[in-house]
Amino acid sequence: MEYPFEKIEKKWQKIWNDKKIFNAKDNTDKKNYYVLSMFPYPSGALHMGHVSNYSIADAISRYKMMQGYNVMQPMGYDSFGMPAENFAIQHNSHPRITTDNNIAIMRKQFDMMGFGIDWEREVSTCHSDYYRWGQWFFKKMYEKGLAYKKTSFQNWCDDCQTVLANEQVEDGKCWRCSSVVRQKELEQWFFKITDYAEELLDFSGVIDWPERVKTMQTNWIGKSFGTEIWFKLENSKELIKVFTTRPDTIFGCTFMALPPEHPLVTNWLKEESENSKMHQFCDKVMNEDTITRTSEDTTKEGIFTGRFAINPVNGEKVQIWITNYVLMDYGTGAVMAVPAHDQRDFEFAKKYDIPMKIVIQNMEENLVLEEMQKAYTEPGFLVNSGKFDGMESENSMKSISEWMAKNSMGKETVTYRLRDWGVSRQRYWGNPIPIIYCEDCGTVLVPDEDLPIKLPENVELGKTTQNPLLSVDDWVNVKCPNCGKPARRETDTMDTFVDSSWYYARYADPKNDKMPFSKEFADNWLPVDQYIGGIEHAVMHLMYARFFHKFMRDLGMVNSNEPFARLLTQGMVTKDGAKMSKSKGNVVDPQYIIDRYGADTVRVFMLFASPPDKDSEWSDEGVKGAFRFLNRVWRLFDENLDLIKENNETTSRSKAETTEGNSHEFTRKENLAAKEREGTQSKNTVTLSPESSLGKGSGSDLSAEIKKLRYSTHFTIKKVLNDIEERMHFNTAIAAVMEHLNNVYSIKNVDKLNDTEKAIFVESCVAIPHLMYVFAPHLSEELWKMIGKENLLHEAGLPEFNEKYLVQDEITYVIQIMGKVRGKINVSVDATDDEIKKLALEVENVKKLLEGKEIKKMIIVPKKLVSIVAK
RNA sequence: GCGAAAGUGGCGGAGUUGGUAGACGCGCUGGCCUUAGAAGCCAGUGAGAGAAAUCUCGUAGGGGUUCGAGUCCCCUCUUUCGCACCA
16 A cells, blocks of 8 residues: 555645745844755756755755754746747747746646745746846946956857857857857957956865865866066067966977967958968968867968067067967967977977977987977976076076066966856847947946846747847837937847856845845855755856855955855766756656655655765666655554554653743754753653663663664664765665664564563654655654654754664674684673683684684774784 | 776665675565455575585776775776866
8 A cells, every 4th residue: 555645745735835934034043054956947847857956955954944943945047048038939939928837837846846945035037126136237247347348259159149158168069059169250248257267266265065166167267377478570569478388498489379360460461462371271260160170189280471570588580370279368369389399389390391499408318309209398407598508497487487577578477268258148038238339428337227127028039040139129229328319228138147146145135126135134144055056067157156256245245255155066867877868868757756656755766866966877666666665664653653652642742841832933942952851751761771771681671672673763863864964975864764664664573562662662663754854754744743743843853862872782793814704703892802802712613714723913993803813 | 188086786876984895775586465466575685616504706907005905005997077279
């Protein structure tokens, strides 16, 4: 018979909602704890990744509630974005309609899962009461000089018809639709995240983040120390700045490499005829897609400009080449090429027969130019380098940079790989950028009183490949806020990552219509205590949010340096070893599983499958296993209900007394006090002679079996609390409860137990729903009620264990001979080392194996083993 | 190429400081119950040998440290992830 999960789950979801137990309070004596799951994009029904994410978050939330915290677990929707717009185009609908539909479906499923979410704080980024503050933040960025517009080559996705930030290009392809990204010259809005590059490298403000994520962000920001060197253009005053991390090789520079996008090249091209070789080469390179352009395998090509630069350190003329292997947007966008000591320059110089010069000599093996097959990039000592000859290359860098700085040839500098965040998107379904262009006044910010700029709803989508906003005339054409003359709105919308960069703070004060949020409430809740989400956000969302948080701090809106104190990156749910996806046809629909086995089963399975940060493989059989386990728990209580109720009455009555007149407003202190009283009482009733029962075999009226059960109860409580608190390993915590349940079931003759033993048996049963609350809250709550408990489980406090019952009177020692297990002995706890040794040597098998051998050494590891070394 | 993490039965995974490898679950095998099935219950389940006691082998492969290594050190291989013409 299956347990009636459907009835139970509906019942408790209603009770929890009616009692509003998940509504976080803004003012309370309790300590706050903020648990946040990744902002979901409302794609429709929940998928397994969501279910996994929220099951983890809910387990943590409920654990913290039991611990007495005032917990906030909010939820909302990251509801702007291209997929919604594309979906609406395909279905000849409007994204507002499809998005709201999807949200309704998701909301229903959230409720069916029984997640403890504070729905009074729900937000949705496509609602103007949220996105107006995104516009407000844009204005602040602009006012602080952190939002600016520039023309440059941008990552362009033809399929999405929009620009992508560097973080959104994966392997040269669009992160959303995987089509190949190409470069397109456009005027775009940027946020100056590079101003915060240095601070973003500093993770000292977080409490617990995975190293992996920190490393990924650090690599992404890519700080490198080097030298900027200033070359003069021959017969001109113009300077060409280059960046190098190897100033020690400057004397070996024989040519200079520029990308076709370099401003100097652009000027030179103007002097050339349209069909000149230089034009042809530049056009060819610039039209290549990002993958080919930036791949290491691409053949290095270039064209000589006929121009020369002057190496400032020795006055030598170096050829200037336009090449396909230099990136415009790293360093200064120009490279000094040292073919003898850089592999790329080496290949290029060989191909085009450009001179080389050795300036670093190998200590062991003298380098000869004619014999070199590849560049020498190892350390060595300097040659052909004027007054620096003979210095060790690594030591020379500092001296050379300083000398150049003194003589105005360059300066020490730091370069970051991180580039400014391009936030313009040429799409409709996003947050309008609050800018108006006036012919007279130029770029004008939309005044605060005109915010929010609402997205026009009457648009025709999918008619052209252009941004649909361009065709909404009465929206685009406005009066200049400054001079009142006709002007035009900016039609770019903001990247949706802007919306999700501050949503966690909005939850602290979601209904504020004067500010994005008040400082008081933000400081109440921030930083987020525990954030749970996928690793895929490591360098996008998680870095943008850190940037935004620091910006908000600088505006005085928050007083913390980091948005998320602890981060748990949950693993993917895979099926047949691969990520679930529609195209692979391996998607498992959570709804079906909930209908068939219930929400508790889904949660228990998700948490039991593997540690939360690892990928977990979906298994239909595994789900049945989780279901079987919950049924076994149910049956245990069903079969022993009278016994448990009867033995539980005293404790629940005493608990009721202690909390009289205050039955729903539990506080941590009262809770603990009640717990303690209950504890002492049960200590008296449970063991009539607890102390003597620990002694060797006598005076106790408890069977060994029951003592083992009591040990199991207390051990399991200790283990579960530890696994959750210290490691968040829910899988082993659940395994421990399963094991305990097996132990409880091993007591066969419950009727024949004496009263004390019955009390111990009942204690062992009651611990199960108490511990299972965080994993299977519905069933646990039902059992708790069934046995006569009057409070709800989150009010019950964490279960407590008594160390006294973890002390065993006998300990099993393993006997090893030369490291191999040869026997076991049971020894009383207070046996001396000599007694243990003696017992160990009496074991038959040990005697046999030691025959004719000399014992060299005996090692005793307390409470574990005896190791015998013999020859 | 650089950086990081990982590699344990048929499968998912246990194995906090070196101390009984394989907890727990799935699957499988046999049995009970049942008209039958489902569900449930009991027993077994790393490989090999043996009637059994027990023994040998076993944590990607090879070496080392140690009374004792999945765990520590060195080398090799494989997988996953991130970065990748970054000067």
